[in-house]
Amino acid sequence: MRFNGQTIWKFLAGAALTAVALFLLWYFSSIVVYILVSAVLAVMGRPLVCYLERIRIKQHKMPRALAALVTLVVIWTIAAVVGMLFLPLIFDKVYEFSNLDFAAVVGSVEEPVAQLQHYLSDLFAMPVGTFSLQEALISQLKAWIDLESINHLFSSIVGLLLSSAVAIFSISFITFFFLKEDGLFYAMVTAIFPERYSENITRALDEVTYLLSRYFRGLLTESLLLMIAVSVTMTAFGMKWQDAAFIGLVMGVMNVVPYAGPLIGGVLSLFVGVVSPIEGQTIGYTATVIVCSLLALKSLDDFVLQPTLYSERVKAHPLEVFIVILAAGSAAGILGMLLAIPAYTVLRVFAKEFFSEFSLVRKLTENI
Numbered sequence: 001m002r003f004n005g006q007t008i009w010k011f012l013a014g015a016a017l018t019a020v021a022l023f024l025l026w027y028f029s030s031i032v033v034y035i036l037v038s039a040v041l042a043v044m045g046r047p048l049v050c051y052l053e054r055i056r057i058k059q060h061k062m063p064r065a066l067a068a069l070v071t072l073v074v075i076w077t078i079a080a081v082v083g084m085l086f087l088p089l090i091f092d093k094v095y096e097f098s099n100l101d102f103a104a105v106v107g108s109v110e111e112p113v114a115q116l117q118h119y120l121s122d123l124f125a126m127p128v129g130t131f132s133l134q135e136a137l138i139s140q141l142k143a144w145i146d147l148e149s150i151n152h153l154f155s156s157i158v159g160l161l162l163s164s165a166v167a168i169f170s171i172s173f174i175t176f177f178f179l180k181e182d183g184l185f186y187a188m189v190t191a192i193f194p195e196r197y198s199e200n201i202t203r204a205l206d207e208v209t210y211l212l213s214r215y216f217r218g219l220l221t222e223s224l225l226l227m228i229a230v231s232v233t234m235t236a237f238g239m240k241w242q243d244a245a246f247i248g249l250v251m252g253v254m255n256v257v258p259y260a261g262p263l264i265g266g267v268l269s270l271f272v273g274v275v276s277p278i279e280g281q282t283i284g285y286t287a288t289v290i291v292c293s294l295l296a297l298k299s300l301d302d303f304v305l306q307p308t309l310y311s312e313r314v315k316a317h318p319l320e321v322f323i324v325i326l327a328a329g330s331a332a333g334i335l336g337m338l339l340a341i342p343a344y345t346v347l348r349v350f351a352k353e354f355f356s357e358f359s360l361v362r363k364l365t366e367n368i
Contacts, residue, residue, distance in 0.1 A: 021192075034170045039185045041171070042178035043213055045071040049179050068179035072172060086249050093246055093272065200353040207349045211315065212342055219256060227252030229297055230269075237289045238278045247272055251294065257338050258325045262298050264334075269294060315367040316348070 045068075052067035062070075178185055190201045231248030235241055247269040254265030270290050277286040316324075321341065328340035352365035 034167065034174060035185075035188075038171050038174035038178055040212075040216065041075055041175045042185065043209060045075055045175070045179055046182070048074065064182075065180050068176055071179055072176050075175075076172070086245070090246070090249075092242065197354075204349045204353045208346050211345050211349070215341065215345070223252040223255040226255050226297065230294070233293045233297065234290070237293070238281065239273075239286075239289075240276070240279065243272060243276050247290070251298075257334055258340070260329065260334060260337055262294075266291070266294050266298075316344070316364075320364070 048071045049064065049067045052062050052070055053064055055062055186202060186205055189205060190198045193201055227248040229248075230251045231241075231244045234244035234247055239247075250268050250272075251262065251265045254261035254268075257264070270287055273286040273290045274283055277283045278289065321344075324344045325337055325340045328336035328343075330336075332339075348365050351361045355361045356365070
């Protein structure tokens with residue numbers, strides 16, 4: 001491909017516009033999040049709105065505004081039911097952690113730790129007294145677990161709920177109008193760009209909506225199935241249903257973060273098992289059950305199913321997806337890994353529409 005002056009200026013103008021757009025997205029990030037969440041909810045609720053509009057009572061069909069309102073109520077009812085099921089479990093665990101007797105927890109694992117240290121000393125021929133595994137574990141746990149922060153978290157839950165009310169109201173208000181006025185979100189986005197690009201923007205939004213809908217549906221289904229599988233497995237081994245459900249919830253929620261999420265969820269689950277072991281069993285047995293069960297349920301998912309699922313649903317190569325997730329994690333941590341695939345999908349679709357003359361863009365977007 002030959003680079004002439006027009007191509008270079010077009011590239012520079014596109015780069016400048018992209019930089020400005022990214023800055024505005026960062027500066028108004030909270031508002032952007034409200035709009036994006038509302039757009040996702042509107043996409044999920046649109047089939048119900050269309051169904052309600054087709055219902056006729058004595059030759060009168062339901063107004064779209066009423067159908068949008070009913071759909072919004074259904075969405076928040078489902079969210080409230082899910083919250084009523086799991087919020088008590090979360091509050092109970094936060095309260096339990098805030099009143100945790102750290103010395104008692106360490107004492108309960110003293111014997112298996114001593115056995116492990118004796119085994120390591122024999123294996124590596126270390127002189128007695130040169131290394132204390134128990135002291136090392138205590139030091140590391142104290143570094144990981146800040147009980148004052150847990151207490152502060154528990155005391156600030158009410159404040160967090162109150163601040164969340166603003167977000168809930170904003171999302172509800174925006175979602176209602178997205179449901180009521182079909183195409184409003186498209187109109188908002190296309191209004192930002194010159195009119196000559198409206199057709200390109202519309203095509204890009206159609207493709208983004210399609211790809212991200214597939215991605216989020218698959219991710220939601222996968223996380224839900226994982227949550228059920230973990231909860232049932234833990235219960236089958238004799239764990240209290242509250243603890244089993246909490247571990248299942250942790251693994252299901254953390255599963256939305258590729259690769260790193262399940263690892264963090266596994267550490268949290270193991271800590272729950274240490275604090276609340278299976279009744280009548282030792283902490284060592286409980287930890288073994290948790291570790292083996294989670295490894296069995298997640299190994300195939302993490303290293304085989306997830307890359308395949310992500311790549312198929314966003315039409316990208318598994319290695320490409322893996323590299324993007326690693327790069328996003330290095331740049332922005334857990335949040336970057338969480339947003340890596342949706343953000344990369346949007347960038348690929350818009351790059352195809354506006355920079356398809358570049359061979360690299362054509363190669364990355366050939367399957368879209």
